[in-house]
Structure formats: C-alpha cells, structure tokens
Amino acid sequence: MKPFTYQRADDVASAVAAAATTPGAVYLGGGTNLVDLMRQNIERPAALVDISRLPARIEIGTDGRLRIPAAATNTDVAADPVVRRDFRIIAEAIVNGASGQIRNMATVGGNLMQRTRCLYFYDAGAHCNKREPGSGCDAVDGHNRMHAVLGASPHCMATHPSDLAVALAALDARVHLAGPAGQRTVELRDLHRLPGDTPHVEHTLEPGELITTVSVPAPPAEARSAYRKVRERASYAFALVSVAALLEVRDGTVVSARLALGGVAAKPWRAASAEAVLTGAPATRASFERAADVALADARPLTHNGFKIPLMRRVIVSTLEELS
Amino acid sequence: MIVINGTPHEIAITDPRRSLLDHLRTDAGLHGPKKGCDQGGCGACTVLLDGRRVLACLTLAAQADGRTVTTVEGVGRDGDLDPLQEAFINHDGFQCGYCTPGQVCSAIGMADEVARGVPSRVSPEIGAASFDLSPDEIRERMSGNLCRCGAYNGIVAAIEETYVGGPR
Ligand SMILES: Cc1cc2nc3c(=O)[nH]c(=O)nc-3n(C[C@H](O)[C@H](O)[C@H](O)COP(=O)(O)OP(=O)(O)OC[C@H]3O[C@@H](n4cnc5c(N)ncnc54)[C@H](O)[C@@H]3O)c2cc1C
Ligand code: SF4
Ligand code: FES
Ligand code: FES
Numbered sequence: 001m002k003p004f005t006y007q008r009a010d011d012v013a014s015a016v017a018a019a020a021t022t023p024g025a026v027y028l029g030g031g032t033n034l035v036d037l038m039r040q041n042i043e044r045p046a047a048l049v050d051i052s053r054l055p056a057r058i059e060i061g062t063d064g065r066l067r068i069p070a071a072a073t074n075t076d077v078a079a080d081p082v083v084r085r086d087f088r089i090i091a092e093a094i095v096n097g098a099s100g101q102i103r104n105m106a107t108v109g110g111n112l113m114q115r116t117r118c119l120y121f122y123d124a125g126a127h128c129n130k131r132e133p134g135s136g137c138d139a140v141d142g143h144n145r146m147h148a149v150l151g152a153s154p155h156c157m158a159t160h161p162s163d164l165a166v167a168l169a170a171l172d173a174r175v176h177l178a179g180p181a182g183q184r185t186v187e188l189r190d191l192h193r194l195p196g197d198t199p200h201v202e203h204t205l206e207p208g209e210l211i212t213t214v215s216v217p218a219p220p221a222e223a224r225s226a227y228r229k230v231r232e233r234a235s236y237a238f239a240l241v242s243v244a245a246l247l248e249v250r251d252g253t254v255v256s257a258r259l260a261l262g263g264v265a266a267k268p269w270r271a272a273s274a275e276a277v278l279t280g281a282p283a284t285r286a287s288f289e290r291a292a293d294v295a296l297a298d299a300r301p302l303t304h305n306g307f308k309i310p311l312m313r314r315v316i317v318s319t320l321e322e323l324s
Numbered sequence: 325m326i327v328i329n330g331t332p333h334e335i336a337i338t339d340p341r342r343s344l345l346d347h348l349r350t351d352a353g354l355h356g357p358k359k360g361c362d363q364g365g366c367g368a369c370t371v372l373l374d375g376r377r378v379l380a381c382l383t384l385a386a387q388a389d390g391r392t393v394t395t396v397e398g399v400g401r402d403g404d405l406d407p408l409q410e411a412f413i414n415h416d417g418f419q420c421g422y423c424t425p426g427q428v429c430s431a432i433g434m435a436d437e438v439a440r441g442v443p444s445r446v447s448p449e450i451g452a453a454s455f456d457l458s459p460d461e462i463r464e465r466m467s468g469n470l471c472r473c474g475a476y477n478g479i480v481a482a483i484e485e486t487y488v489g490g491p492r
Contacts, residue, residue, distance in 0.1 A: 001341045003339070003340075003341065004340060004341070005340065006340035006384065006386045008386075008387075008389075028384075028387075030382075031382050031383060031384060031387065032364055032379070032382050035343070035382045035383075035384060036363050036364055036382060039362065039363070040363075048340070048384075050386070050387060052387065075376075075437070075442055078442065078443060079437075079440060079441055079442040079443065081441070081451075084443065084450050084451040085451050088450050088451060091443060091450050092445075092450055095443055095444050095445045095447075095450070096445050098468070099367065099467055099468020099469075100377060100430065100433065100434055100437065100465055100466075100467075100468050101367060101370055101377045101378050101379045101430065101433075101468045102364060102379065102382075102468065104376045104377060104378050104433070105378050105379065105382065105383065234464075234467075235445065235463075235464055235467035236467040236468055
C-alpha cells in the first residue's frame with residue numbers, strides 16, 4: 001500500500017474543505033472497497049478524508065422524501081422501520097448483498113461509489129482500460145461471465161456491483177452533493193456513466209464532491225415492490241442478475257410500473273421502455289414477457305455471459321407475476 | 325486511544341496504513357483475530373467494534389480511534405468461557421479452529437442484530453417487528469464467516485443452542 005495521510009471529518013463542510021485543500025485526497029467510508037483496492041495498489045490516494053462518522057440519522061424530510069445520509073451504514077438503513085415499511089426494496093436489496101460484517105461497515109455513499117468487481121480490474125498484471133486507460137481490456141476474450149450485456153462498449157464491459165443502487169434507481173432516488181463549488185443534486189440514474197471510450201470515467205461527480213444524502217420520494221401507495229437477485233451461491237456473492245420492480249395494478253390493468261436491472265450494465269439499468277409497455281397493459285404473463293423482451297431488446301452477449309439474457313428475462317417475468 | 329477488551333490502549337498508530345487486524349495482532353499481541361484472506365472474503369478477522377461485528381482486515385486502525393474493540397480474548401478465558409464458546413465445543417463447531425474466533429465474534433454481533441430488529445434475506449417478512457433465529461436465519465446471517473473445515477452444522481447447532489435454547 002502506498003503511504004497516505006489520514007484525517008477524520010466531523011461534518012460535511014469540514015470534509016469538503018479537507019478534500020479541497022489536501023492534494024490527492026479521496027473520501028473514506030467504511031473502507032470495505034477502498035481499503036481493499038489500496039492494499040492491491042489499484043487505488044493509490046495520497047490522503048484519506050474519513051467521512052464514516054458524519055451524522056447519519058435517517059429521516060423523512062418536510063417534503064415527504066426519505067433522507068438517508070451518505071454515512072449511514074447499510075445495516076442501519078436496512079433495519080430502519082420506516083425504510084422496511086414504506087421503502088422495502090431498499091432493505092431487501094441491502095440484505096441481499098455482502099455479509100453482516102460488511103453491511104455494518106459499508107456506508108450508503110461508498111456503496112454507490114464502489115468500483116467494479118471485474119477480475120482484470122483487480123489484477124495489476126492484466127490489461128484494463130478502466131485501471132490503465134488505453135491499455136486494452138482482457139475481459140473481451142477472457143472470463144466475462146459476470147460482465148455486462150447492456151450499455152457496454154468494446155473498451156469496457158464491466159458491471160456495477162451494487163444491489164442498493166438498483167433499488168434506488170427503481171425508486172427515482174436523488175443524490176445530493178456538496179463540493180468546493182457548492183451544493184447540487186443529481187438523479188441517481190445519472191450518477192454513473194456508461195463506459196464508451198472512457199471507462200475510467202465512472203460517474204458524474206466533480207473532483208472533491210461528496211455525496212451527502214440520498215433522498216427518495218414515497219412510492220405510489222398502491223404499488224407492490226420486490227427486489228430479486230440471482231447469484232452463483234445463496235448468499236455472500238455479487239449478482240449475476242437482479243431486478244428491482246414496482247407494480248401498481250388496478251382491476252387487472254397495470255397503472256404504473258418501474259423496473260431497474262442489476263448485474264447487466266455499468267450502472268443500475270432503468271428499463272424505461274419496458275415501463276412504457278407495461279403501463280396500461282393487462283397485468284398478464286403475456287404483457288410481462290413483452291415488457292421483458294423490450295427491456296432486453298438491446299442486450300448483446302459476450303463470449304461467456306449469454307446466459308444472462310434469458311436469465312434476466314425470466315427473473316423480470318416472474319418478479320412482475322409475483323407482484324401482480 | 326482504543327479500548328480493547330475493556331482496557332484502554334494508548335498505542336500510537338504511526339502509519340495510517342495499519343489495519344485494525346494488524347494493530348490487534350502485532351501491536352496489541354492479540355492473536356485471536358485471524359488473517360484468512362485480508363480482503364473481506366472470509367470473516368476470520370471478525371471483531372466487535374462498539375459492539376457491532378466488523379472485518380478488522382478492511383478497517384483501518386485509525387478508524388477505530390476512540391472506540392471499543394472486543395476480540396475473542398474479551399469474550400471468554402480459559403476456565404471462564406462464554407456459553408457460546410462452550411456450545412461450540414459441545415457441538416464440534418470447529419476442527420482446526422482457525423475460523424472460530426471470527427465465528428464466535430460474528431455470532432455475538434449477529435445475535436445483537438436480531439435483537440435490534442435487523443432483517444435478513446431469509447426473514448419471512450422484512451417489515452416484521454422482530455425476527456426468530458431459525459437455522460435458515462443463522463446460516464444466512466453467518467454467511468460472511470467461511471469454515472474451510474466445513475464445521476457448519478456444529479456451528480449452527482452451537483449458535484442455536486446458545487441463542488434459541490437447544491437445537492430442534
Ligand atoms: C466480500 C465482499 C462481498 C460483497 N458483496 C456485495 C454484494 O453482494 N452486493 C453489493 O451491493 N455490495 C457488495 N459488496 C461491496 C460493498 O457493499 C461495498 O464495498 C460497500 O458498500 C462500499 O461502502 P464503503 O462505505 O465501505 O465504501 P469505501 O470502500 O469506503 O469507499 C468506496 C468508494 O466510495 C467513495 N466514497 C465513499 N463515500 C463517499 C461519499 N459520501 N461521497 C463520495 N464518494 C464516496 C470512496 O472514495 C471510494 O472510492 C461486497 C464487498 C465485499 C468485500
Ligand atoms: S471489462 Fe472494464 S474493468 Fe474489466 S478489464 Fe475490461 S476495461 Fe477493465
Ligand atoms: S481476513 Fe478479513 S475477511 Fe478474511
Ligand atoms: S474449523 Fe477449520 S476453518 Fe473452521
């Protein structure tokens with residue numbers, strides 16, 4: 001691990017100021033991803049600003065939105081009674097990820113900003129455009145079972161590993177930021193970028209910007225929701241594919257639908273075209289199959305991950321059937 | 325300053341790269357927490373930080389400053405074992421024992437999570453006010469602790485006996 005300096009921030013303003021005035025500084029949440037990557041010399045920050053002890057009280061704001069501070073641990077979010085009652089797919093997504101210990105450490109901000117789990121990204125001896133821009137991508141002809149089928153480019157086909165982000169994408173969450181230039185808000189679905197020819201540019205944060213809060217509007221009162229994840233073992237593994245869905249059905253007709261897909265792209269994939277197909281359609285298996293086909297119309301398999309497309313199709317259909 | 329197993333330790337952390345695991349093992353001489361993988365994959369390094377189970381290998385020692393740490397050495401001693409440790413012995417909850425300190429600390433943290441209303445993937449209703457510790461729940465909630473010897477059945481039985489009152 002490369003040497004670095006460490007400082008702890010007690011509030012947002014001092015965290016942003018510390019990052020702005022310390023060359024090479026990055027924020028440290030629970031460290032479950034960053035410390036690992038630093039130990040492998042894949043991340044080499046000169047300084048850490050520890051934001052894991054910033055205030056972390058989860059609450060409903062005056063505007064009715066759920067407000068989750070970025071420093072809240074995944075466990076505390078999943079255990080929150082309001083989250084479990086009114087935003088249950090957030091809790092479901094969290095408890096479907098990592099392990100009890102990791103969820104106790106992991107923060108919400110760190111979970112959204114975690115790096116890909118592509119093995120070549122982790123292997124300093126491999127070619128990886130994300131780690132070393134312009135060096136090539138060993139996943140093209142390599143082990144790409146876990147990789148993307150949507151939104152990938154010839155330069156990078158890595159997936160974003162977060163479960164939580166998929167649920168938040170389905171819920172129309174917003175990400176509130178503070179940085180040297182002040183505060184701003186982005187839609188969660190605009191937080192991550194597709195790789196294009198710059199796979200090392202993964203998100204839309206400006207240098208030094210800190211995620212302070214994630215806010216979530218109340219879902220439609222009548223909507224039912226579910227988070228479904230398929231992986232290679234029952235627990236403690238990243239998603240092959242996952243689905244976060246909200247479905248509102250009245251008199252056998254879909255009134256509203258929201259669908260976000262995980263494990264298939266460099267960002268949580270909101271399937272807007274499928275939502276459009278569902279809205280107003282009869283709540284039948286045929287509609288759900290049509291929606292799944294539309295959601296996956298642009299899916300392209302790599303050499304070893306073709307199974308993800310029919311798998312995802314089946315998970316979409318069965319999740320929607322369960323909710324109808 | 326870190327309070328380790330009830331005793332304040334003024335051990336200078338001169339290098340911020342020091343993990344809590346190396347700090348405990350090398351600086352504090354506590355060899356209970358084990359280094360299985362050093363990358364968050366096995367749970368052998370599990371300790372309790374302010375009562376919550378965490379992985380010491382991915383925690384920087386500096387992050388534990390001002391907090392309390394409990395390792396297996398703080399759970400029980402020779403001749404004065406915690407009931408959970410007795411149950412691990414009675415149910416053959418280990419073979420080589422390498423994963424055991426992490427299993428024990430993890431189970432203590434896990435039982436506290438259940439008492440605080442933290443749900444799991446297999447909880448029948450995620451919004452429930454409380455959760456029962458079924459064998460399925462124990463297996464799911466303990467999935468972050470691997471046992472290369474495969475003593476899982478004994479581990480689950482020991483935890484069930486301790487926190488539920490006897491395997492069914
Ligand atoms: C063995 C293992 C299994 C896992 N399985 C899963 C899984 O199944 N599903 C899943 O979703 N995740 C899984 N994870 C990943 C885990 O959820 C993430 O590592 C964790 O959520 C990251 O949060 P953190 O607070 O520890 O982030 P850190 O490691 O501290 O930081 C990660 C990144 O986020 C940045 N960052 C942190 N906070 C902020 C902020 N407020 N604003 C801006 N940037 C910030 C950091 O600079 C860093 O770049 C697993 C991890 C491990 C080790
Ligand atoms: S898929 Fe992306 S992260 Fe993986 S090796 Fe290729 S460029 Fe790197
Ligand atoms: S040594 Fe920490 S999880 Fe393996
Ligand atoms: S007893 Fe040997 S690893 Fe668990």
